Amino acid sequence: MRQFSQLLDGLVYTRSRNAKLNLIAAYMRDAPDPDRGWALAALTGNLDLKAVKSSAIGEMIHARTDPVLYEMSRDYVGDLAETVALLWPKREDQPAELDDGSLSLSAVIDRLLGLSRAAAPDALAQMMDHLDSSGRFALLKLATGGLRVGISARLAKTGFAQGFGLDVDDVEQVWHALTPPYTALFDWAEGRTGRPDPEGTPYFRPFMLAHPLEADSVDLNDYAAEWKWDGIRIQIVGTGQETRLYSRAGDDISDSFPEIADAFTGHGVLDGELLVRGDFQGGEAASFNALQQRLGRKAVTAKMMADYPAFVRLYDLLLDGDEDLRALSWTDRRARLEAYMPSLASDRFDLSAVIDAPDFEALADIRAGARDAAIEGVMLKRRDSPYVAGRKAALWYKWKRDPLTADCVMMYAQRGHGKRSSFYSDYTFGCWTAEGELHPVGKAYSGFTDEELKWLDRFVRQNTVKRFGPVREVEKTLVLEVAFDSIHDSKRHKSGVAMRFPRIARIRKDKPAAEADTVEGLKKLIS
Amino acid sequence: MAHWIEPHPTGIYVRPADAWIDPSLPQERALVTHGHADHARGGHGHVWATRETLAIMALRYGTASGTAVGYGEDVRMGGVTIRYVPAGHVLGSAQIVLEHAGERVVVTGDYKRRPDPTCKPFEPVPCDIFVTEATFGLPVFRHPDTGSEMDRLLAALHANPDRCVLVGAYALGKAQRVICELRARGHHDAIYVHGAMERMCALYQDFGVDMGELRPATGVAAKDMRGHIIVAPPSALNDRWSRRLPDPITAMASGWMRVRQRARQKNVELPLVISDHADWDELTDTIRQVAPTETWITHGREEALLHWCMTHQIRARALALVGREDEDAG
Numbered sequence: 001m002r003q004f005s006q007l008l009d010g011l012v013y014t015r016s017r018n019a020k021l022n023l024i025a026a027y028m029r030d031a032p033d034p035d036r037g038w039a040l041a042a043l044t045g046n047l048d049l050k051a052v053k054s055s056a057i058g059e060m061i062h063a064r065t066d067p068v069l070y071e072m073s074r075d076y077v078g079d080l081a082e083t084v085a086l087l088w089p090k091r092e093d094q095p096a097e098l099d100d101g102s103l104s105l106s107a108v109i110d111r112l113l114g115l116s117r118a119a120a121p122d123a124l125a126q127m128m129d130h131l132d133s134s135g136r137f138a139l140l141k142l143a144t145g146g147l148r149v150g151i152s153a154r155l156a157k158t159g160f161a162q163g164f165g166l167d168v169d170d171v172e173q174v175w176h177a178l179t180p181p182y183t184a185l186f187d188w189a190e191g192r193t194g195r196p197d198p199e200g201t202p203y204f205r206p207f208m209l210a211h212p213l214e215a216d217s218v219d220l221n222d223y224a225a226e227w228k229w230d231g232i233r234i235q236i237v238g239t240g241q242e243t244r245l246y247s248r249a250g251d252d253i254s255d256s257f258p259e260i261a262d263a264f265t266g267h268g269v270l271d272g273e274l275l276v277r278g279d280f281q282g283g284e285a286a287s288f289n290a291l292q293q294r295l296g297r298k299a300v301t302a303k304m305m306a307d308y309p310a311f312v313r314l315y316d317l318l319l320d321g322d323e324d325l326r327a328l329s330w331t332d333r334r335a336r337l338e339a340y341m342p343s344l345a346s347d348r349f350d351l352s353a354v355i356d357a358p359d360f361e362a363l364a365d366i367r368a369g370a371r372d373a374a375i376e377g378v379m380l381k382r383r384d385s386p387y388v389a390g391r392k393a394a395l396w397y398k399w400k401r402d403p404l405t406a407d408c409v410m411m412y413a414q415r416g417h418g419k420r421s422s423f424y425s426d427y428t429f430g431c432w433t434a435e436g437e438l439h440p441v442g443k444a445y446s447g448f449t450d451e452e453l454k455w456l457d458r459f460v461r462q463n464t465v466k467r468f469g470p471v472r473e474v475e476k477t478l479v480l481e482v483a484f485d486s487i488h489d490s491k492r493h494k495s496g497v498a499m500r501f502p503r504i505a506r507i508r509k510d511k512p513a514a515e516a517d518t519v520e521g522l523k524k525l526i527s
Numbered sequence: 528m529a530h531w532i533e534p535h536p537t538g539i540y541v542r543p544a545d546a547w548i549d550p551s552l553p554q555e556r557a558l559v560t561h562g563h564a565d566h567a568r569g570g571h572g573h574v575w576a577t578r579e580t581l582a583i584m585a586l587r588y589g590t591a592s593g594t595a596v597g598y599g600e601d602v603r604m605g606g607v608t609i610r611y612v613p614a615g616h617v618l619g620s621a622q623i624v625l626e627h628a629g630e631r632v633v634v635t636g637d638y639k640r641r642p643d644p645t646c647k648p649f650e651p652v653p654c655d656i657f658v659t660e661a662t663f664g665l666p667v668f669r670h671p672d673t674g675s676e677m678d679r680l681l682a683a684l685h686a687n688p689d690r691c692v693l694v695g696a697y698a699l700g701k702a703q704r705v706i707c708e709l710r711a712r713g714h715h716d717a718i719y720v721h722g723a724m725e726r727m728c729a730l731y732q733d734f735g736v737d738m739g740e741l742r743p744a745t746g747v748a749a750k751d752m753r754g755h756i757i758v759a760p761p762s763a764l765n766d767r768w769s770r771r772l773p774d775p776i777t778a779m780a781s782g783w784m785r786v787r788q789r790a791r792q793k794n795v796e797l798p799l800v801i802s803d804h805a806d807w808d809e810l811t812d813t814i815r816q817v818a819p820t821e822t823w824i825t826h827g828r829e830e831a832l833l834h835w836c837m838t839h840q841i842r843a844r845a846l847a848l849v850g851r852e853d854e855d856a857g
Binding site for chain 2 (some may be wrong): 013097
């Protein structure tokens with residue numbers, strides 16, 4: 001257990017992505033079987049334990065300690081699992097801060113898998129006695145069903161792949177054919193057997209991605225134009241028996257959008273944009289803001305599905321049945337997709353329209369005139385291009401709508417992480433209300449050059465008026481020109497608006513703060 | 528009981544001796560337990576302290592007039608017998624043992640019970656009134672073995688030869704202890720120290736604490752510090768000062784590092800739970816050992832220790848002294 005608990009501690013404290021990958025890679029190489037397979041399942045969110053309720057943990061600790069001391073400790077520490085892990089009084093004959101090595105991760109998992117809810121507290125208590133505080137923390141997090149170490153399934157798989165010099169996309173391909181503790185995966189990774197065969201399982205295929213358009217124009221004889229929708233890119237994989245939905249990162253998000261997974265019963269692989277229908281759009285695709293209500297939720301309520309019904313706007317057809325279409329040209333795939341559409345439920349699937357423009361200039365006009373909240377820009381796809389993984393030069397381009405901008409006043413600054421931990425690099429900025437107050441309208445931590453960052457950092461240090469832990473409030477004198485993709489109503493923000501992807505476009509040293517924009521003005525930009 | 532000793536928010540007053548223990552305001556006669564700023568202030572008329580503590584105060588506040596008191600030596604003051612006994616906290620730290628009218632009072636200042644190569648170990652003195660600190664007075668604070676924490680530090684250093692490990696450690700006591708513990712584990716490479724702690728390290732060396740080769744971190748090229756340990760005050764960890772270092776792994780040596788969220792708030796990647804204060808078990812074991820009739824708790828998380836005393840039939844009270852406890856000193 002110690003190897004695993006040390007890995008979790010490392011992941012909690014490490015900020016840099018590369019350092020996290022190194023930790024995972026080293027663990028996957030060094031840890032014994034089947035521990036590392038269970039660890040991989042836990043890190044990728046594929047460990048399906050009957051979660052122990054936190055009330056059971058509360059009972060467990062009350063039976064062992066003075067409840068007053070426990071409550072005082074809980075108040076101080078905050079997190080329940082951490083409080084109990086730190087506080088746990090071991091039996092007199094056990095050294096408090098030693099993992100005696102008698103419990104392997106797989107032994108812990110075996111035990112947890114076989115437990116009834118009623119038997120859980122006693123079994124947990126017995127295991128706690130053999131662990132150190134990190135081990136107890138890991139055990140309680142496993143038992144309650146959420147590690148929360150800030151890594152995605154994709155990052156865990158990337159770390160695993162890195163550990164054995166594999167391509168993470170190859171790992172993705174076989175992943176869904178396997179179950180914890182992934183013995184076949186480790187056998188393949190260490191060269192004992194061939195690659196596991198994913199056929200017959202709904203596995204993920206790497207997405208084809210686009211470069212930003214940098215040229216002034218392209219020839220529309222060579223490139224087809226379609227709208228770039230502002231939802232999340234999604235892949236629908238069906239075997240006829242089973243359907244799964246994958247995000248761009250290859251994470252399985254079927255459980256978050258069950259109405260889509262249920263509506264697709266076909267056999268094939270489709271690429272599209274997941275959107276929700278909004279009331280305000282008369283049943284049309286709503287803005288990303290509406291979709292956000294559905295993201296990152298594991299359990300979906302009927303109300304969520306009714307309020308924010310999801311559908312997919314399709315871009316491409318990768319496989320039709322077992323027939324792989326990816327080597328075909330876009331033109332041929334598009335024809336196959338159009339032919340495929342009638343087999344799909346029309347309330348859950350529609351076709352992303354191709355934009356009919358005689359030439360690039362006309363396209364530019366159409367793009368400039370697009371007012372639909374769900375449009376993020378235009379995609380340009382080479383008509384003769386196959387569907388290939390990743391970003392390949394000159395095949396697909398994304399041509400985003402020009403960003404909106406506003407002049408805002410810096411209000412607060414916070415230190416960044418990692419290499420930026422000595423810099424005030426995260427800025428909260430505001431606009432003026434009718435009453436002449438500044439209300440925060442957004443937060444940005446990108447868009448500036450290294451030189452500008454140094455200047456901003458110095459400004460923050462020299463103009464601090466108050467400190468709140470890692471945050472400094474500054475003199476309201478500096479105007480920042482902020483660029484953002486779109487702006488929406490928000491009940492969560494005092495100003496009533498929320499920006500999508502705000503970044504610092506320019507530092508307006510020349511502009512007096514009083515001349516910055518107003519919240520009213522920003523509201524007029526809401527699409 | 529012991530009407531001759533009075534707790535005040537600004538310190539403990541010993542009436543027959545007309546002297547204050549660790550007063551937070553300037554006083555004519557001050558008995559000082561150790562050199563940390565929340566116990567040793569400048570501006571007193573006359574100070575009684577160990578030779579080491581006087582030297583530390585001289586370094587921090589300029590020369591003050593003082594009387595050096597050796598460990599175990601008796602000092603008579605207005606009918607009170609005063610003795611300084613090692614507290615095991617930092618170099619020169621002492622508990623002040625006071626005897627008067629047939630009663631014995633022990634004021635610990637700050638203390639710990641585990642070995643520290645830079646100072647003499649705590650000596651328990653049975654007493655009637657035990658005045659204890661409670662910095663880590665919650666049962667969640669249980670410091671692990673120092674050796675295992677140092678091993679983690681060295682493992683991180685050796686696993687990252689192209690980086691450096693920046694250890695945040697309080698400039699008086701913790702920094703020197705960490706360096707000595709590293710030496711004791713066979714780490715003999717030069718260790719770089721932040722400018723703010725150079726003079727304190729020199730003072731320790733003058734008192735015979737061998738810290739091996741120390742180099743100033745100022746004016747050194749980043750590439751020369753690769754693969755080395757750099758020790759700096761906690762305030763420098765996220766400061767502009769640290770930008771000059773070669774991709775540092777940020778470590779911090781403090782008892783507070785036991786709580787994950789505390790470490791994360793400070794951007795610490797390698798939390799080292801090394802403390803100069805007694806942890807919960809040391810606090811409660813010490814109270815049992817000196818078996819006082821009454822326990823006074825000066826500062827820290829006193830509610831929990833107070834509760835523990837009550838449930839163990841020990842009379843106790845919390846004093847609520849002002850201005851104590853610098854978080855970084857944990």
